[in-house]
Each structure stands twice: as C-alpha cells, then as structure tokens.
Amino acid sequence: GEDRLLAGLTPEQRRASFDLLHAIPDEVAQVIEREGIDCDYRKGGVLYCAARYPEQEATLRAYLAKLHSQGLTDDDYRWLGPQQLAEQIRIAKPYGGIYAPHVATIHPAKLVRGLARLVERMGVKIYENSPVTHWQSGSLRTDKASVRASWVVPAVEGYATTLAPLGRYQLPVQSLIVATEPLPASTWDEIGLNRGQAFGESSRQVTYGQRSADNRLVFGARGGYQFAGKLRHNFDLTDSEVELRRYLFGELFPQLKKVRITHAWGGNLGMSRRFKPHMLCDHAAGIALAGGYGGEGVGASNLGGRTLADLILGLDTPLVRQPWVI
Incomplete structure (x- = not known):
C-alpha cells in the first residue's frame, strides 16, 4: 500500500518516508542493545524469490521497477540473477529475486517478554x-x-x-506457520541463509521464512479468512494445514520434504478495509x-x-x- 500512501508526496518527502520505514530495524537494535534484551536479532536483509514459475520473475521485476520509479535505488532493492541469488539462498528452480538490506529477523515472543520486563522495571503495571x-x-x-x-x-x-x-x-485474517526440527550444518550448507536473512516466494500464497537462531527452518504462509470476518481461536493446525506448508517449502528445498516438523501455530492479524x-x-x-x-x-x-x-x-x-x- 506504500504506492497509494506516498503518491501525493514530493520526491524528497517520499524518500524521507522510506528512510523512516527502513530505519525501523536499526531503531529496534538500539533499544534491545541499550536495554539488554536478547531476542535473536539479526539484520541480514530479505530475499524476495522467483522460485517456481517464470511468471514470478516478471511480477518481481515489475515490482522492482515501481520501487525504483518512486526514488529508491539498488542500495534499497536490487535484482539478483539466479547465480547471485544462490550466494545467499539455494532454491530448486531459481529465476532470480530482489534483495533488500533494510530487514532484520527476531524472535518476537522474546522481544515482547523483554519489553514487558523493561516497562515493569520502570514502574508500569501490566x-x-x-x-x-x-x-x-x-x-x-x-x-x-x-x-x-x-x-x-x-x-x-x-x-x-x-x-x-x-x-x-479492520478485519481479522489468519497467518499460519511451522518450524522444523533443528537441521544439521551440512543441510544449511546446501541451503544458505547464513546471515539471518528472511525470505519469501513471490506467490499468491504469501510465503515467508527464515533460519532460526537454533537452526530450524521457520516457514509460514497466509492462512486465510474466516467467513464473516470471525476470529479464529483454535490454532492447533490441522494435518492438511501443516502439510500445505511442508509442500510449499519442499518445492523450494526438496531435501526438506521429509523433515520432521516440531512446531505449528498461527495468529489473527488486522487487515484494514x-x-x-x-x-x-x-x-x-x-x-x-x-x-x-x-x-x-x-x-x-x-x-x-x-x-x-x-x-x-x-x-x-x-x-x-x-x-x-x-
């Protein structure tokens, strides 16, 4: 939605807004360092991959052109060909992708608990x-x-x-996620993601993933919408919900098709109308x-x-x- 929000701004204002958004990970880093909050923070950027179909490459290249037309540069979002992509992540059928450095991965529950302890020390009652x-x-x-x-x-x-x-x-929609068992170093040598990069596949499933600090593959995809905008209360994922996510990450990393999934969960998020x-x-x-x-x-x-x-x-x-x- 940034194109609609920023459409009426001057190029200078638009650049300032993007700089503000891109600085969020650094702001978080300053706070957690100052306050001693351990939440597995790693700023490794994000990879948007064209991974299964050539149409994804066309979609991503058009997205990159739109970003550059708004005043962003290769320092913000740059195209990686299949070989360049393989230096960071090795997927089964790479067509290329976009790399953006302004992204960090964290363990959000550790961050929330650390912030809660911090504000309680400041005298706030939760x-x-x-x-x-x-x-x-x-x-x-x-x-x-x-x-x-x-x-x-x-x-x-x-x-x-x-x-x-x-x-x-605001309507509730759900996102569902799984985590594998910790994977051996030899498997990660095949896959990459050695700097804490986040990644996603350019598909309508809206996939996203990362290599956790304890070497699991954490992988999610948008989980859908309950009829009439109802909340979902039970996030014990069904076998089919787990297996869809296994199928999706198995398409990217065939060596993981049989890997053990140890955790599966999800949550309600807000989508404005x-x-x-x-x-x-x-x-x-x-x-x-x-x-x-x-x-x-x-x-x-x-x-x-x-x-x-x-x-x-x-x-x-x-x-x-x-x-x-x-």
Whole structure:
C-alpha cells in the first residue's frame, strides 16, 4: 500500500518516508542493545524469490521497477540473477529475486517478554487475562472493574472485532506457520541463509521464512479468512494445514520434504478495509489508535507506538507528519 500512501508526496518527502520505514530495524537494535534484551536479532536483509514459475520473475521485476520509479535505488532493492541469488539462498528452480538490506529477523515472543520486563522495571503495571468488555473516551470496563484513564489506546489490531466499533474498520485474517526440527550444518550448507536473512516466494500464497537462531527452518504462509470476518481461536493446525506448508517449502528445498516438523501455530492479524495502515490521535476524546498493518506488524507496531507517543505528547516530529497519520 506504500504506492497509494506516498503518491501525493514530493520526491524528497517520499524518500524521507522510506528512510523512516527502513530505519525501523536499526531503531529496534538500539533499544534491545541499550536495554539488554536478547531476542535473536539479526539484520541480514530479505530475499524476495522467483522460485517456481517464470511468471514470478516478471511480477518481481515489475515490482522492482515501481520501487525504483518512486526514488529508491539498488542500495534499497536490487535484482539478483539466479547465480547471485544462490550466494545467499539455494532454491530448486531459481529465476532470480530482489534483495533488500533494510530487514532484520527476531524472535518476537522474546522481544515482547523483554519489553514487558523493561516497562515493569520502570514502574508500569501490566494486567493480563483481564478482557476489556467495553471502552469509551476516558474509561475501560472489564468483568471485575472499571478503569479511568486520560488516554485510551486500543492496540488490538486483529482483535478489533471484539471492541465495537473498531471491527468496522479492520478485519481479522489468519497467518499460519511451522518450524522444523533443528537441521544439521551440512543441510544449511546446501541451503544458505547464513546471515539471518528472511525470505519469501513471490506467490499468491504469501510465503515467508527464515533460519532460526537454533537452526530450524521457520516457514509460514497466509492462512486465510474466516467467513464473516470471525476470529479464529483454535490454532492447533490441522494435518492438511501443516502439510500445505511442508509442500510449499519442499518445492523450494526438496531435501526438506521429509523433515520432521516440531512446531505449528498461527495468529489473527488486522487487515484494514482499505488496505492502508493508520495512526491517529484525538486529543479532545483522549483516544489514540494505530493499526491496519496487514501482516507487517512486528515492524509497523514499533513505528506506530513511537508515532502515537509523539502525537499524545503533542510533539512536532517527522513521525507525526507521515501520510499514514490521519
């Protein structure tokens, strides 16, 4: 959605917005280093691969041309031919791909727990297992208590349907993921991914993967949409859901077709009805909102949190002057 969001900007403004987005991994790195949070952070970039069909190469080359037409350069996104791609990742039928350096991989649960411990040390109380049943300007209600607050920030993303009227604007969709057993060094020598690179195949399945810090292949694909925009509550993946992901990564890495899968899980994410992220702040009502990240939430929520903080505090910074700030 960056083309729609950035369309009305001058080339200089557009470049500044891209620089802000691309700097998210470095911002995270500074915080986790300063605060001593171990979350398997590695900034190895991302590889968008044309891996199974020649049509994928045409799609990716068109995407790269569009990025370059918006002022980005080979320093941001550059084409890799099959041989160049093989220096980083070796897939069965490579047609080429795009490499972008502005991406890091992390263990998101370790990051969240580390951040929780950090804010608790700062004196913040975190209340879990206390579902909010009603919210409005200045107050929240749970089954056991009401809470008054100067500011309410519903950071619910994929769970917007649980707090009316937010469900009008964001729909839950699901993404499902699997992890293999730790793979031996000899297998990784065949595959590559030795710098913590993320990767994805350019297909409508929207695949994504990485080599974990403990040498598993972690691989996911978009899991779908529940009829009428319902949340999915059970993320014990069915055999067919697991095997689809095995099929997809087996097409890329035939040597892994029989490998043992030890973990399978998923989650609800928020998709805005207009396919655009949003960040907004109503000082009169004391409500600040961000969301619609469309599966990019690990990075976008970092930017959203910093942006909402500046909006609430009334600061005039580059963060609050972006096209996704309403």
